[in-house]
Amino acid sequence: MRQSGRRSVLLGALLLVASLAAGCGDSDSSDGGKGLEKKTLTVASLPLVDAAALHVAQQQKLFEAEGLKVQIKPVQQSIQALPALAKGDVDVIAGANYVSFLQANEKGTLKLSIVAEGASLTSNMMNVLVKANSSIKTAKDLEGKKVAVNILNNIQSLTLNAILKANNVDPSKVTYVAIPFPQMPAALEKGQVDAVHIVEPFLSDTQKKQGARVAVDGGSEPVTGLPIAGFVATQEFTSKYPKTAAAFQRAIFKAQGLATGDRKRVEEVLPTFTKIDKQVASVITLPGYPTSLNTTRMQRVIDLMTSAGLLKQKPDLKTVLFQPTS
Template identity: 70%
Template sequence: MRQSLRLSALVSAFALVLSAAVGCGDSDDSGKGGQGLEKSTITVAALPLADNVGVYIAQKQGFFKEEGLKVEVKPVQQSTQAIPALIKGDVNVIAGANYVSFLQANEKGTLKLSVLAEGATLSSHTFDLLVMPDSKIRSPKDLEGKKVAVNILNNIQSLTLNAILKANNVDPSKIEYVTVPFPQMAVALQKGQVDAIHAVEPFTSGTEKELGARVAVDGGTEPVTDLPISGYVSTQDFAQKNPKTAAAFQRAIIKAQKLAVGDRKVVEQALPTYTKIDAKVAGVITLPGYPTSLNATRMQRTVDLMLSDGLLKQKPDMKSILFQPTA
């Protein structure tokens, strides 16, 4: 009888130890957001543009939190400025990263690119070519021999504008592109340092309001309508070492993008929190498209345009570049 009681006590004690061990395991998981994520905290470098509103919506709506993620957002003025930090690991994701620069960096071997989610596609007036009100530039043809300001040379801006120029029988080589950061474009236009600026929101509305500038060319017209222009990118090393974290981030962004597509008010409320767009302007500006999936066919359009424009020498392996979560 005593032996039976002793055995029962030992079994109970073992069960308690096992339960405690399992409890410790649960505690460790909850320390990673309860999702078993490799990293529960990530740093995202983001531009003050409408392109990457998804990251701010996901933050405000608690979509990251639902995935067990804590996201720290660091503002940057140019997505390429964050590449060294991305490679070093100080930044894990870049939001609003233009595909041209990052696909080029991938081809050069500067980094092995991983696109975690699409951010924005071109819609009419997403990009606008602005000129002073008394300018004689009124069509693509009038741009020949003129200076046009872009944020970064040989980038998504010149790529898409060149496509529009070609569609209108204008030789892009007759345009002189000049590097001017978005916040400085209005001043450069006013001082006559450039003849036109290739602007995005909130700088388009700001320049129109301050200078009375007008749209000479809609930068979102055919043949570049709905073209993927920017997204949420990381490195393949990060995605391979942290697949659950990358997948959690992707799910949260896609959920935010779906909300942005279905409810413009959510976007309008988010924009003033991280850009210079006030509530009134947010209610009337043209927004880009917000893709709700990572689509290889759609992304291939940008790649093909880059290849035809000489911005890529070889066709990249998009299968390795587009992040696909494992089942």
Template identity: 60%
Template sequence: MRRHRLRSALAACSFLVAGLATGCGHATRTPAGPGLEKKTITVAEVPLVDEAALHVAVTQKLFQAEGLNVRVEPVTQSIAALPALKRGQLDVIAGANYVTFLQAHQQGTIDLRIISPGAAEAPRFMQLLVLPNSPIRTPKDLEGKTVAVNILNNIQSLTLNEVLKANHVDPAKVKYRAVPFPSMDKALKNHDVDAIHTADPFTTNFQQELGTRMVVDGGGAPVTGLPVSGYVTTREFVSKYPKTAAAFQRAMEKAQSLAGDRARVNAVLPSFAHVDAATAAKLNLPQYPTSLDPAGFQRLADLMLSAGLLKGAINVSDVLFQAPAK
């Protein structure tokens, strides 16, 4: 039932279908702060645990404290919001998958600026799950098997391959199949795949409903702390509205810090992640970094390059937004 509600909410709130319909979002309301070039911004988000800090910022009125109104609109995939971002229909994408957006930046699809960190890998944040009676018991057993990931050649396979190599498994012998998160349980039950690589709230739901068990901790060494997703915009936005961008960044820095308190995250998860309070308390959360760490982003870009996900090196400092001095 929880999974059905999640699917229904995502379908109903996809602004790419509904044209940014007002019924799916919510906003803070306050007079514009002094000197802000734009008083209201629209943030698209994929309703996953990665974006808990955004909702902490809303509930704690951190945007209001900066004189900023923020309207939040759910979407089904972060990359699906890219056309609207380029058209100026929205201003920031929350939960943006860094791998996808760094690729889009290099391809010239977007002149990317990462405005705030969102989530980084943490133990058990991503997990490789199998059915309870599966013969797969160890990472080595995955060789020759098929693993479901949400998007092919992206953050899941990139990080899982690093974990597999650390466990003496040849990633080239593991096959990946694209399966949307909400459909992974069906694919596993039907034996369309041998294992699923997923994240919460789906992980906990699948464990409760199917009795799945973890074979590989996808957030463990050596990828713990690697940036996964965050808040992105365009160079045009931060150039045109630098004080507005800085106000958003300051509010998010405070919110990311508050998200280090598990109780604050538990309190907001039912409002957007479509889980009840009891389930929220069981979810495996990512790290919520409080600053844009160039070294961490460069490590991610270098891993992408070595995995063939980039055609050339990227200096990530070029895409990290640095607020102008007040």
């Protein structure tokens, strides 16, 4: 009886261990074995080439490979999604311009966490366009003129002002008007503004449909290669869901690598989240797609903002830039 009892206890223990192991296996299989704290993310995204990696990752099932399900919510301006990000209704914003969000961080509107770099400035991917018959030929000709930007005091005016100064132009003599990118072509055509500082894919589309011409290369020195947009969250999100944030970052950087190595990847997804056709997608100028989160690169943005008076003091990038612990 004593031996039979021992066998029963041993058998029961083995069954319990097997049951627990099976339970753990089910949990791991649902999130790719990563132990993610949160598996479904809502990402607000702009219809810009800056956010192409998000859609490449979705198409190539890179999120799924990390155990993530990503729901994409289209927005016209990244700043529109800022309140939702602060409240937690949106987990990440794709294509967010750094200027607006670094300013919000300084004001205390939200504690910013940059999860991944999204795009860096290349020559002719964000230009100042004018009508074909416009008298504006050079940067100097913009003095006294109205120029459309997506958001006031954002990455566009910051970079354009740096270019203007480098060409001995007084930026204070240029009047910026806030107009969302999709509405810029109509504003230029109607004469509501003299020029539009417009980004791809709207840039090439406007040139094709209206015959607009480039007055200023918005990616020229001294801002060539400058980080302009990224994937941003809050510090509350990345501290509460560090493994989830790391998984999202890995998927994005893999997608950025695919976009860098083969532009066809970007051309394929652009018509799915922008209003441009395949023909325009095949000729547009793409930004740089960084495959890492680099402190030195981001410091350029901070320094430029500080010198322009857009930041009162430089934030601690070790706090702002999300770095996985493992």
